[in-house]
Amino acid sequence: MSLHGVRIAGTGSCLPERVVTNADLEKRLDTIDEWIRSRTGIGERRWASEDEATSDFAIPAGRRALEAAGCDPADVDFVICATLTPDMPMPSTAGLIQRGLNLEKAGGFDLSSACAGFVHALTVGTNYVRTGSAKNVLVVGAETMTKVLDHSDRATAVIFADGAGAALLQPAPAGESDVLASRYGLRGDDEVLLLKGGGSRYPTTHESVDEKLHLIFMEGRATFRFAVKTFASLITETCDDAGIAPQDLKLIVPHQVNMRIIEAACTRAKVSTDKCFLNIETVGNTSAASVPIALDDAVRAGKLERGDLVLMLAFGGGLSWSSILLRW
Structure with missing residues (x-):
């Protein structure tokens, strides 16, 4: 079997519009800006609205990655979505991305490995491309962590946030990426x-x-x-x-x-x-x-x-x- 080089041909991301600052959290938690910054390095974060779900960020992030790569959605062979906060247990969020981007021939699945999920998914997607099983693999990492946050817990409420990012994997010319x-x-x-x-x-x-x-x-x-x-x-x-x-x-x-x-x-x-x-x-x-x-x-x-x-x-x-x- 001839193995191919693999490159990231394009990337994309999408964040919620709502910005939540440390000053906002001071109003609801026993905390201050200095405490949050000194322990986490975070000054603000983006939180989804009540009616937004993970796929609402995953789909635009995927679209931007395809645009950056100049890839037609019809040419995507596979989509992998790394998430621990899917829209629902079934169908997969990857399926919702497939529908939302009109990836006509794509297969795919969700991958659950918490914060390590996207990097795991890149390795999986790389092997699809390297072995010739697929030419265009869209890998997405997407979360709405605020849906599973205890907003009264200072240890986690100041840290986690929402959004999505994506990368398109393609074969690379020999000797390059x-x-x-x-x-x-x-x-x-x-x-x-x-x-x-x-x-x-x-x-x-x-x-x-x-x-x-x-x-x-x-x-x-x-x-x-x-x-x-x-x-x-x-x-x-x-x-x-x-x-x-x-x-x-x-x-x-x-x-x-x-x-x-x-x-x-x-x-x-x-x-x-x-x-x-x-x-x-x-x-x-x-x-x-x-x-x-x-x-x-x-x-x-x-x-x-x-x-x-x-x-x-x-x-x-x-x-x-x-x-x-x-x-x-």
Whole structure:
């Protein structure tokens, strides 16, 4: 079998119109702007309205990625949507994207790996293209995290936000762009970072709603320790797999989880935070949408040129983690 190089041909993103500042949160929570900024690096975030759902952001993000790549929707072979907040359990949000963009021949599915989902989905989509199973794979990361937030919980209500990002994968000419390495991992855990309600273990009942089982829970200190160690390892080990040094990277696009986590991980990996593209201050943590939104922002800001080495990495509930390193 002849294997193809793979490139990201276009990116896109979409955010809700509603801006929620730290000053807005001061009015409803026992918190202040200084506390939020010092612990998260976030100054404002975007929240969906009550009548907006995940696909309302995923579809425009996908459309912009196709436009950036100059790809006709009729030519898309596959769509993968990474999300933990689908519009509904069935049909898949990927199916709603397929319908919304009129992707006439596309197959697809949703992928659930929390904040690590988009980077996982890029690896899956890469293998469809690399093996010749598909020529155009649309990968979307989309979330409406505010639908599953406990808005009285200071630990999570100040962090999470909504939005979507997308990337179109295509075959790359020989010797040009390509995916050089990827890593992924999973550690089954139902204590540190979780959303219990709604599945077969804890189906929806009056009791489960009263107990807030349908809302995100995060044990902050354990999450911080795990994230710093995992981020640092992903940087060094993924670069090792590709045969490069972290210093050779033009850009790191990390999951916009928390500024303190990113800074601590970079210090541990001996990489300058100047290599990281960060938009957490104005976008917040959008879970699976975080990396593709930041990537699209970086591309449109002119931060990447063909041939540059870029590393994307994320971790999330599961606990799960993933990375992908490519020559742009």
